[in-house]
Amino acid sequence: MRNVAVVGAGVFPFGRHHDLLYVEMGRDAVNDAIKDTGIDRKEIQSCYVGTTGGVGVGHEIVNETGIIGIPITRVENACVSGSNAFRMAWMDVALGISDISLVIGIEKMKDSSMGEAAGGTGRFKLEMKAMAKNISMASFGLMGPPGYFALAAHRHMAEFGTTKEDLASVTVKSRTNANNNPKAEYQNIMTVDEVLNDKMINPPLTRSQCCPKTDGAAAVIIMSEKLAKKYSDTPVWVKGSAMTSSIIMDLLSNLSAMPNIKSSRMAYDMAKVEAKDFYKNGFVEVHDCFSISEILHSEDFGWAKKGEGPKILNEGITQKDGDLPINPSGGLLSCGHPLGATGVRQIAEVLFQMRKDKEVAKRQVPDGNLNLALTHTMGQPMLGFTSCVHVFSRNL
Amino acid sequence: MKRHPLFVEGKLNAGKCNDCEYIRFPRMDYCNKCQSMNISDYLVGPKGKLMSYTISFSKPMVGGIKPPYPYAVARFDTENGNHIDVFGAILSQEPFEDIKINRDVILVSDKLLVKFKMGSD
Numbered sequence: 001m002r003n004v005a006v007v008g009a010g011v012f013p014f015g016r017h018h019d020l021l022y023v024e025m026g027r028d029a030v031n032d033a034i035k036d037t038g039i040d041r042k043e044i045q046s047c048y049v050g051t052t053g054g055v056g057v058g059h060e061i062v063n064e065t066g067i068i069g070i071p072i073t074r075v076e077n078a079c080v081s082g083s084n085a086f087r088m089a090w091m092d093v094a095l096g097i098s099d100i101s102l103v104i105g106i107e108k109m110k111d112s113s114m115g116e117a118a119g120g121t122g123r124f125k126l127e128m129k130a131m132a133k134n135i136s137m138a139s140f141g142l143m144g145p146p147g148y149f150a151l152a153a154h155r156h157m158a159e160f161g162t163t164k165e166d167l168a169s170v171t172v173k174s175r176t177n178a179n180n181n182p183k184a185e186y187q188n189i190m191t192v193d194e195v196l197n198d199k200m201i202n203p204p205l206t207r208s209q210c211c212p213k214t215d216g217a218a219a220v221i222i223m224s225e226k227l228a229k230k231y232s233d234t235p236v237w238v239k240g241s242a243m244t245s246s247i248i249m250d251l252l253s254n255l256s257a258m259p260n261i262k263s264s265r266m267a268y269d270m271a272k273v274e275a276k277d278f279y280k281n282g283f284v285e286v287h288d289c290f291s292i293s294e295i296l297h298s299e300d301f302g303w304a305k306k307g308e309g310p311k312i313l314n315e316g317i318t319q320k321d322g323d324l325p326i327n328p329s330g331g332l333l334s335c336g337h338p339l340g341a342t343g344v345r346q347i348a349e350v351l352f353q354m355r356k357d358k359e360v361a362k363r364q365v366p367d368g369n370l371n372l373a374l375t376h377t378m379g380q381p382m383l384g385f386t387s388c389v390h391v392f393s394r395n396l
Numbered sequence: 397m398k399r400h401p402l403f404v405e406g407k408l409n410a411g412k413c414n415d416c417e418y419i420r421f422p423r424m425d426y427c428n429k430c431q432s433m434n435i436s437d438y439l440v441g442p443k444g445k446l447m448s449y450t451i452s453f454s455k456p457m458v459g460g461i462k463p464p465y466p467y468a469v470a471r472f473d474t475e476n477g478n479h480i481d482v483f484g485a486i487l488s489q490e491p492f493e494d495i496k497i498n499r500d501v502i503l504v505s506d507k508l509l510v511k512f513k514m515g516s517d
Contacts, residue, residue, distance in 0.1 A: 143452055143467050150450035151469050151483075158448065158497040202450040202467075247428055252447060252469045252481050 001094040003396060005228035005235035006220050008037025009348035013183040014216035014336045018110050022054045025217035026061035026106045033102070033219040034065070038231055041065065044221070045098035047072045050085030050105040051340035061104060079287065079379030080243070081105065082343025083388035086220065087241050090390075093224055094238075100223045105344030109213040109337075143202070145289065146210050150202035152251055153292035157204070159255065160307035162295070164204050168195035169313055170291035171208050171333055177320050178330025180362035185214045185336035209291035214336020218344040220351065225396070234355045236373075240271030240391035246384040251296070259387035260300040260378060271391035273372060275302025279317075282372030283325040283353065283365045285346035288332050289378075294318075297376065298326065325365045328353065339379075343388065346375040350392050370394060400424075403505040404439055408472065408482060412438035419474045421482055440480060442503040443516055444472040447481060449495050461485055461509075466492050470501045470512055484510030 010032025012025045034041050044067050049058030051074065058072045075085040082105030089101035156162045172192055178184035190208060198206035228235040242263040251257045268274060278284060286301070288294035295309030303324055304312045312318055318326040329335055329349040332342060350373040352360045373392040378385050400423040401409055412419045413427035414434040421440060426433050449468040456465075466486040471479050487504055488494055494514045504511040 143450075143456070147450050147452055147467055151448040151467070154450060154497065155448035155469075200453070202452060204450075 002096055003225040004090050004093045004222050004238045005225065005232070006222050006238065006347060006351050006392070007228050007232045007235050008033045008035075008039075008221040009351045010036060010219045011183050011345055011348050012217040014185045014214045014338060014341070014345070016110075016185070017108070017215040020108075020215070022051075022057040022106055022108055022217075023060040023064055025108075025215065026057060026104055026219070027064050029106070029217040029219040030061055030065045030102065030104060033221050037221045039100065039221070041067050043100050044070060044102045045100050046070055046089065046092050047102045047104065048085040048089040048092070049074045049340075050077075050082035050103070050343060051107055052076050052078060052081055053108065054106055054340065057106060058104060061106075067102070077379060077386060079289070079337070079339050080343065080377045080386045080388045081340040081379075082218070082345070083375065083377040083390065084243065084343070085340070086222075086343060086347055086390065087243060087388060089222055090238050090241055093222055096224075099227055100221065102219065102221055103344055104217065104219045105341040106217040107338030107340040108215045109339070110215065146205055147202045148251075149290040149292050150205045152255060152296060153204050153290070155252060156255055156292060156295065156307075160310075162307075162310050164196060165192050166295070166310035166314065167204060167209060167291040168192045168206075169310075170288065170294050171195045173313065173319060174288065174327060174331050174333040175208075177328050177363055178334030181330045181335065184330040184334045185212055186330075186334045205290055205292070209333070211289045211332035211337040214338050216336060216338040216341040216345065218341050218348050220344055220347050234394070236351050236354050236392050236394060237396050238390060239273075239393045240267035240269070240389070242266035242270065243386065243388040245386040251385070255296060255306070256300050257296070257378065257385050257387065259385045260297060260376070263387040263389045264301045264376070267374070267389040267391045271393070273391060278303060278324050278372055278374065280323050280368055282374065283328060283369045284374040284376070285327055285329060285331065285349055286374075286376040287342075287378045288327055289337060291333065294326060294331070301374075301376070320363055320365055325369060328360075328363050328365050343375065343377045346377070347390065347392075350375060354392070354394050402507065402510065403503070404437070406503065406505050407439035407441045408503065408510070410438045410440045410474075410480060411435040419478065419480060421480050438474075440472045440474060444470040444482070444501050444503070444512070446495070446497055446499050446501050446512075446514070447471050448497060449486060451492065456485075464490065466495055468495075468501070468512060482510055484512050487511055487513045
């Protein structure tokens with residue numbers, strides 16, 4: 001397999017863009033990524049589009065950005081769609097089929113199928129109803145993802161003495177980082193009290209502890225080693241890629257999600273790193289769909305002992321200037337979670353951070369933490385999980 | 397793949413793998429651990445322990461339960477020190493003060509949903 005690098009990226013501001021079409025968001029992200037990369041659009045040889053609801057939008061976007069005749073593949077994998085699209089593009093370039101590949105992540109939550117699943121109405125809701133009648137899905141149809149993670153939160157509190165203030169502190173950190181991210185949907189600073197007094201969604205999770213239903217788009221351009229060295233002095237190398245799934249809801253059995261543990265270790269092995277190597281050396285963008293999620297991930301990925309996720313949070317280790325910054329962008333909780341766009345936005349953040357771009361100057365992680373990075377998304381909590389992890393480095 | 401009922405004789409209709417002894421609910425025709433298709437019926441419950449709960453303030457997609465209602469995961473012992481964790485609604489009255497983690501729950505039979513009530517009888 002060939003070495004592959006991320007060389008350019010563009011992010012369309014995340015927010016409520018109900019008046020915009022998919023193509024209007026995606027077009028801007030792609031044009032920004034092309035400009036950032038410094039290539040001619042004619043050099044792009046393949047395109048992978050991560051989206052759950054955007055049927056045909058890849059073709060629309062590519063058409064409107066003047067890229068002609070390349071293979072365009074839509075990748076749907078719920079919340080993992082963007083990361084999965086990136087992984088397909090990485091395989092494409094690593095295998096030598098394409099030299100330059102474009103990855104688009106895009107979602108309009110208001111009009112998309114999974115968006116409906118997260119509280120909307122329409123056809124998908126009917127499918128959910130039918131699915132819930134299948135006993136293999138027994139009782140899962142009762143609640144959406146917030147309820148499921150609320151169960152994990154209450155269990156974590158009962159088992160490890162985690163407090164609701166600990167949970168709220170995840171949002172406080174997220175908003176503090178997003179305060180310096182003009183492309184996040186929510187950039188307002190919040191206090192622990194404000195988070196706890198927000199509207200209750202499913203106890204103990206209040207609204208600001210749940211990622212919002214956001215519209216957004218992001219694009220990254222990856223290329224082979226030879227071209228990456230030609231076009232960039234600061235390429236970000238893909239060192240590890242892994243994706244796994246489970247068919248049972250294992251998160252509550254031991255407050256660990258098997259696919260997260262498995263995919264992270266597979267990606268670590270491929271990148272020849274260990275969990276501890278991220279301390280004072282790297283930063284991560286993980287799938288903080290809910291406040292408790294970030295705590296669980298910090299334990300499952302091996303950065304904290306089981307039950308001590310809140311400890312590393314409260315000690316400031318996961319702050320953007322801590323030993324292991326988690327979600328310096330503001331994560332899903334503040335950027336929002338347009339399903340297909342999230343995984344690609346995370347990778348754009350890694351590139352911007354590692355290059356020390358002006359765009360991230362106010363949320364820049366310390367110099368010493370720019371050697372290693374990890375991105376992670378997980379999805380489909382009602383059918384077991386899929387988890388996708390990528391490891392990046394500035395050094396080949 | 398045929399559909400299996402949720403409950404049999406007031407107990408959870410789980411499946412046991414005849415090859416690796418893994419027990420799974422809901423019952424499916426394959427083993428989630430070793431992928432064997434050699435599965436037998438295995439009944440679990442009705443007494444379990446509340447692992448966690450939350451409250452739903454919105455109408456469920458199925459089952460006709462009036463919100464707000466508590467939703468839970470409960471643990472049922474199987475054999476050899478093993479257990480299964482099962483999701484379901486808790487039958488309770490506001491303000492749901494009887495619901496406490498680690499307390500006993502008991503199954504309430506239903507065609508469509510797993511339901512629990514607090515207590516052991």
